Structures are given as C-alpha cells and as structure tokens.
Amino acid sequence: MSSSSLTVSRETTDSVVYSVVGKFLARSAFGFQKYGTNLDRTDLSVLDWIQHAQEEHMDAILYLEKLKQELSPKTSDQSTQTPEKLIETESSS
Numbered sequence: 001m002s003s004s005s006l007t008v009s010r011e012t013t014d015s016v017v018y019s020v021v022g023k024f025l026a027r028s029a030f031g032f033q034k035y036g037t038n039l040d041r042t043d044l045s046v047l048d049w050i051q052h053a054q055e056e057h058m059d060a061i062l063y064l065e066k067l068k069q070e071l072s073p074k075t076s077d078q079s080t081q082t083p084e085k086l087i088e089t090e091s092s093s
Contacts, residue, residue, distance in 0.1 A: 008021050032038050044052075 006021075008018060010018055013021070028038060
C-alpha cells in the first residue's frame with residue numbers, strides 16, 4: 001500500500017464523519033503506543049486476523065447487549081432465558 005496524506009476539513013466533511021476519523025486516528029495512535037505495531041504488520045496469518053475480528057465483534061455484541069439491558073424495562077422473559085434453559089429447549093425440540 002502506498003502512503004498518502006489525508007485531508008479532512010470541517011468545512012467539507014459532516015460532523016459525524018469528522019468525529020469518526022478523529023477517533024480512528026486516536027485509536028491507531030493508542031494501539032501503536034500499547035502494542036508497538038500497527039495494522040501494516042505482516043506477522044499474522046489470514047486466520048489470525050479473522051480470529052482477532054471475531055473476538056472484537058464478540059466484545060461488541062456484549063457491549064450492545066449490556067446497553068439494551070440498561071435501556072429496556074426488566075421483563076420476566078429476560079430473567080428466565082438463561083443459557084441453560086435455551087440449550088435445554090433446543091435439545092428437546
């Protein structure tokens with residue numbers, strides 16, 4: 001990949017895109033500081049990258065579920081749908 005400069009101005013970019021670009025740049029700097037590398041690294045296989053993506057997405061699903069539970073009124077369905085009961089229901093079908 002070639003390196004090129006990116007110009008993002010508030011005048012030509014909507015506020016949401018501008019904010020997200022800033023967050024991506026900050027995240028990249030944080031990752032480099034923490035891990036000493038970036039996504040241009042070549043030491044991971046395709047399966048390694050897939051594994052990393054799966055783990056990140058699993059975390060994201062957990063965060064979304066937490067927020068849903070915080071925002072939703074408590075219902076009896078939420079408290080009774082334990083993993084054990086779901087597995088039991090599936091296996092008895």
